[in-house]
Ligand SMILES: CC(=O)SCCNC(=O)CCNC(=O)[C@H](O)C(C)(C)COP(=O)(O)OP(=O)(O)OC[C@H]1O[C@@H](n2cnc3c(N)ncnc32)[C@H](O)[C@@H]1OP(=O)(O)O
């Protein structure tokens with residue numbers, strides 16, 4: 423047997439949901455540039471789950487179904503109030519909350535397709551309510567009930583801040599949701615598929631995916647980008663700071679990608695949003711630093727910025743707490759995870775690769791008293 427570290431270059435499944443070919447990303451055949459410019463997040467949810475764009479009636483039905491399911495059980499709100507709120511990691515809270523949500527769903531273990539589709543709507547609808555309720559509770563504020571007539575993006579910002587957002591904020595947030603929604607067989611999506619390929623339930627699949635997204639080499643990079651920019655503090659300090667990190671063999675968060683060689687097509691949209699929003703909110707220095715770092719890393723390491731790099735300064739400009747950046751990624755990526763989970767159930771086979779054994783051989787058991 424020969425193994426490939428990190429499964430690099432291995433094609434592990436067929437999928438009709440999204441593709442990355444020659445550095446071009448499409449969702450069900452639609453170019454990400456087209457979707458980022460024109461579509462609502464709700465349309466993208468429908469697209470990922472059905473591999474076609476909805477007509478008006480189908481879109482309205484999905485919006486109604488999401489609106490119907492946005493409220494969360496009181497037990498989840500009580501659980502969100504039960505933590506040592508200063509030290510808890512919001513991704514750990516989210517991971518636990520989605521798992522707990524399954525406990526309050528009577529059909530959690532039903533495996534029929536229609537039941538799984540109902541649960542997909544339920545999970546997608548409730549995840550923003552959970553993230554925003556937690557964000558408010560830890561500040562000593564009461565959760566804000568969802569407004570069922572707002573768009574998905576507007577509702578998130580409304581539940582987070584308790585007031586209806588400006589159009590520009592909604593537009594930016596919607597675009598960020600669209601850009602993060604799916605990405606072929608990334609680590610968290612693969613995790614979700616491995617989990618449900620055992621015929622475990624959909625809540626387990628999403629909980630597993632959240633666990634994988636949390637790591638700094640994946641979704642957890644975005645909040646670390648912001649920590650780095652904050653530590654740099656000043657545009658003139660950007661390159662010396664990066665040089666020092668590289669000397670210490672540290673990775674620069676938000677840079678590099680397993681699949682993209684030239685560039686991540688999502689990054690240019692987030693770069694432009696960062697330029698605009700940091701300019702409007704008096705945070706231009708974070709954009710200026712980011713541009714310098716991106717250029718330096720490209721020239722010196724040949725690595726492109728990934729989706730996490732500019733999303734950091736975009737979310738910061740929207741006034742969002744830095745440790746909510748990764749949960750927000752999860753709110754969006756849930757749409758992709760659910761699409762992949764449904765696709766996996768639809769044509770399932772257990773995912774079980776092999777390992778090249780490198781440990782000792784031909785050992786003989788000795789009783790503990792005889793061991794040195
Ligand atoms: C949504 C997302 O998940 S996008 C990715 C988010 N993650 C990050 O931004 C974290 C920073 N980036 C990384 O760690 C990597 O680029 C990954 C994890 C994204 C991809 O990793 P891989 O394809 O496994 O590449 P790997 O980590 O093996 O790196 C290959 C080489 O490039 C270097 N490299 C890769 N990324 C970086 C980086 N961000 N900063 C500095 N060096 C880097 C590695 O040190 C390694 O160098 P070496 O060959 O001299 O040892």
Ligand SMILES: O=C([O-])CC(=O)C(=O)O
Nearest residue numbers: 605607608609680728729
């Ligand atoms: O595809 C990957 O490896 C990581 C990524 O960019 C994503 O999940 O959006």
